[in-house]
Amino acid sequence: MEFEAIIGLEVHAELSTKTKIYCGCTTEFGGEQNTHCCPVCMGLPGALPVLNKEVVTYAMKAGLALNCEINKETYMARKNYFYPDCPKNYQITQDETPLCKNGYIEITTEEGTKKIGIQRIHIEEDAGKALHREDGTYVDFNRSGVPLIEIVSKPDMRTAQEAKMYLENLKAILQYTEVSDCKMEEGSLRCDANVSVRPKGSTEFGVKTEIKNMNSFKAVEKAIEYEIKRQIEAINRGEKIVQETRRWDEAKGETVVMRSKEEAHDYRYFPEPDMVYLVVDDEWINNVKSTLPELPDKKRARYISEYGLPEYDASILTSSKALAAFFEDTVKEGASPKDASNWIMGEVLRTLNDREMSIEDIKVQPKHLSKLIELINNGTITGTIAKKVFKDMFETGDDPEKIVNEKGMVQISDENAIRDIVNKVLDENPQSVEDFKNGKTKAMGFVVGQVMKASKGKANPQLVNKLVEEELQKR
């Protein structure tokens, strides 16, 4: 029997607001333990939460960028559970009235564009962090009360790849809107997956499992792939899938049972009585709308139509806000979009990848990349030299002109000078001359290479080609 998987994702993203969701404490990452706290986020007796309006604005921004409707009247709710990192032993979140609902994200699959529905986005607070040490367990409440949005997709994904694409696009949108910095390593983006399988063609859902503890997009992809396979194999063995929460074990590469449905909490949600209804009016919504930047989809389309870039290049360049900005700034400085794109897609991203760095960390300034391209185009340096110059720029952040001048990398276009080198190379390689005469044209390529090497890459390649041929013919 052929199966298909049904996948839904729940993503928690930390908002980039300066202060916490229910008090004025800073949200800054790190800091000495329990120093970014007050009676409110420590859950002291008598302290009361007050909703930070910025949190609502940020969450609405995410919602609008993800094509959601905004719920104009919502209330906060308490989710009750006992856990030492939860100072009130309830989390203030949203239950029946999420701030945003019914949105979607578009992903590009082999069959074309596919819409993945977003069921809801709600706002809530983060918990503290339990620290297990030899002499006991401690709790740090610096993260307690940091604002989060939970983005719940509809069960619209069918493969692990689709889930990964959904996450990548979601991350790009949250970064474009500056709603969240989406740093998985700092925990500012977290993802749980709901996975079930059913016979292909069936319209009913199978029993789903929830997978937690995936620390990268790659892990999400692998965990979902594993879970789909596990479920299909179980069904084929005649076993029943049970509703449960499973944990992704990265080291073993498998999902393991965390808790069964019977052990699931009864969270006893009820409206938060310490807070009044949150009412959002059209003016507020429109203000947020007016601050939305150009989003990845629109940008990609524009790169294709306006700059004539291939779709693939346009997708890569718009995959992060910072990368798109780097590209656009390079173009703004005078480089042609095609040259800028080629350089960024090539040398820039390759070097970043090699060093495991991201575009945010690059020292090279867009105006310098643009100048480098100009130096090639006006014949000052060769493409080979340009790569060397770029390496220097990458290390130092220096102006390419300065590097070229200081290191004497200017292209040699003097015919006589090149001809001298050509003859010297031919003298040293009689075998190549022989080969050429015997009709082995490949030998010419070898000679050209040797000439370039001898000129330290500075010789004008077109001239080298022309002169090598001329001199070979002469011999």
Next chain:
Amino acid sequence: MHTKTLHEIRELINKGEVSCVELTKNTLDRISSVDDKIGAYLQIDEEGALNKAREVDEKIRRGEEVSFLAGIPMAIKDNICVEGLKTTCASKMLQNFVSPYDAHVTKLLKQNDAVILGKLNMDEFAMGSSSENSAFKKVRNPYDLERVPGGSSGGSAAAVAAGEAYYTLGSDTGGSIRQPASLCGVVGLKPTYGRISRYGLVAFASSLDQIGPFTKDVEDCAHVLKAIAGYDEMDSTSAKREVEDYTKYLNQDIKGLRIGIPKECFAEGLNEDVRREIENAIEVLRRLGAEIKEISLPMSKYALAVYYILASSEASSNLARFDGIRYGYRAKDFEDVVDLYVKSRSQGFGDEVKRRIMLGTYALSAGYYDAYYKKALKVRTLIINEYKRAFEDVDVILTPTSPTVAFKIGEKSNNPLEMYLSDIYTVPINIAGVPAISIPAGFVGGLPVGMQLVGNYFDEGTLIKVGHAFERETEFSKVRPSI
């Protein structure tokens, strides 16, 4: 001295007949002579009180203008935070908890240079109607030491009645200010929900709790309310409404004012002697020119049921933070974190608190939520609508505060349901969120009877107007217990 009202004392200070230090020492002496019998105080801050009194004397000596409350000794229910003092909620759970911050009302009192004597006894976590549920000691009624002072703010009421403070603060979730005020023969006001910030009041039931003053008479009440009311950005349920000068409602006449008498509050369950006293009080108001109208509030019979579901549900969640992890009582021996929770909470909370946590947890549980909590919320809306409608026809609603006078200690402590019934007239007011005041309005067998006046939302002014008119016409507020 201790029998005098706040406004009488203010006059004495202003005339220079008594200094704040003398007054404070006098009150501290009064406490040491009677509080062994009354049990109103859980903590006394002699040094802090005297320092403040000295500071105010100095200000007066320099000729600075001081506030109405400046230099006059008062005390605060032990579920309202005062920085550096313990906030125990009369619970073993918080026996050693020192608050690191001031409640909003505490801040306002300090700005007004109030002399804070200490913290007052109460039913544990404000759950109870007799103050017998204190984990530390019982409070006794100054009119009869064998009887309860009411609750949960029993210490706040008894302290004012016995002259151990010139005014006090309490909190009222279902009658916890008005019922003890009634039983101790003092004035107690529960303002409109949102009139006073709850920031720093240890929450029992967030949607019902409200802080309010206890005073010897209505005039004092107007002064204290004025000082502690107002919007607070730290409490999103506090109202962005300007605070009136409530003293402008003093010495007004009430001709033509419409007073509604809900017939449901004079039916079965009301003690006959109390009824007679309240009817006499109604006659006084009629004589003063008020228009007395019988009204009906049929939904109020559901108020007690709604109250015990909503208040317990909220309490079950509000009290979850007392878990022995960060502060408060922690059991000595435990196996793991769950065991730590279970033992600390089992040992740290008293029976009534545990009863309500269980009740509330049950009402919020999956499968019961719709039948209990959600249904109760809907009935709450009906009760609110009923009060709104009633206030289209009348300016004030008048009822007894409590169906009986103070009962004997131990009389109802084994029967929670009977105890809950003593709040039958006060509970609907919290459900609706309207303001109400209890005013001394008679005596039965030497024990005080209180009359409850209920006002429209944010119309505390009219309550003060009617209460003060009644007070000028009668002598009940001038009676002091013989202790």
